[in-house]
Amino acid sequence: MLQRLCIFQRVVQPFIWRHQETTKRLVPGLPTALPDGLRAAGHRSGSSSPNVTERTLIAVKPDGVQRRLVGQIIRRFEQRGFKLVGLKMLQVSEDLLAQHYCELRTKPFYPSLQQYMTSGPVVIMVWEGYNVVRTSRTMVGHTNPAEAQAGTVRGDFGIHVSRNVVHASDSLEGAQREIKLWFQGKDLLKWDCCDQTSTCEDEES
Ligand code: UDP
Ligand code: MG
Numbered sequence: 406m407l408q409r410l411c412i413f414q415r416v417v418q419p420f421i422w423r424h425q426e427t428t429k430r431l432v433p434g435l436p437t438a439l440p441d442g443l444r445a446a447g448h449r450s451g452s453s454s455p456n457v458t459e460r461t462l463i464a465v466k467p468d469g470v471q472r473r474l475v476g477q478i479i480r481r482f483e484q485r486g487f488k489l490v491g492l493k494m495l496q497v498s499e500d501l502l503a504q505h506y507c508e509l510r511t512k513p514f515y516p517s518l519q520q521y522m523t524s525g526p527v528v529i530m531v532w533e534g535y536n537v538v539r540t541s542r543t544m545v546g547h548t549n550p551a552e553a554q555a556g557t558v559r560g561d562f563g564i565h566v567s568r569n570v571v572h573a574s575d576s577l578e579g580a581q582r583e584i585k586l587w588f589q590g591k592d593l594l595k596w597d598c599c600d601q602t603s604t605c606e607d608e609e610s
Contacts, residue, residue: 457605460490460531460593461538462583463545464572467525470494474562475528478571481544481558482532486604491531491584491593497523504586517567529587535605538573538580545573 463482465475483489497505502522509515532541546557550569553560563569574580584593601607 454607455535455605457535457601458533459535459537459577459580460533460584461541461574461580462572462587463530463532463541463574465528465530466522466568466570466572467527468521468568469562469570470526470528472562472570474570477562478558479530482530482541485534485540485544486600487532487534487537487541488596488598488601489530490533490595491588492528493588493592494526494528496526499523501586505583514567521567531584531588531593538575538577541573542575545571 463478465478469475469478479489499519502519503510506515506518506522509518512518534540544557546553546559548559548569549566550559550563551565553563555561558571559569574583598604
């Protein structure tokens with residue numbers, strides 16, 4: 406059942422969203438905006454302006470919370486110029502984790518990954534900004550901290566793949582799926598950052 410849901414989320418849903426976007430663009434007068442929770446990741450405006458509303462899901466995993474790294478991780482994303490639009494702390498259920506990591510459920514390391522990820526609270530965030538999915542993967546670093554470059558979160562705070570401190574969505578489609586899984590649209594805030602035009606060209610200009 407979960408596997409079928411996963412295939413739907415990975416393959417069919419992005420297709421439907423893309424199709425909806427195309428249809429809306431072809432029909433004059435129809436708004437192109439999606440509901441707030443779905444809008445950002447993967448959405449591109451028709452112009453060459455940078456998409457400053459791209460969104461990604463970042464999570465501080467239980468080891469990061471236990472080691473009091475939440476503040477330092479948030480600081481890195483703020484410092485880079487990204488905008489925090491959603492934040493919550495929770496204890497992850499096995500079911501939610503299985504949906505989040507639906508592609509990994511058959512991997513030999515999944516039982517220990519599940520034990521690790523449900524061992525304590527996690528902090529889940531949605532960050533917004535130009536190219537945020539790709540940039541945050543770079544900021545987070547290689548999956549295996551032993552391979553991660555110094556200066557990345559995993560390269561600075563981790564030593565082993567089984568305790569790699571943080572999660573970051575790996576693609577626009579992945580971000581869209583994960584954001585929808587962890588947050589309701591109403592829990593993601595749309596707000597103007599006072600320094601927005603200092604960090605990126607204005608979308609309207
Ligand atoms: N993981 C693990 N052992 C492995 C590979 C992955 O414990 O050999 C865990 C690790 O916590 C990783 C997560 O599974 O972050 C998800 O794996 P993925 O390949 O998606 O890496 P990521 O996208 O987190 O870099
Ligand atoms: Mg991944």
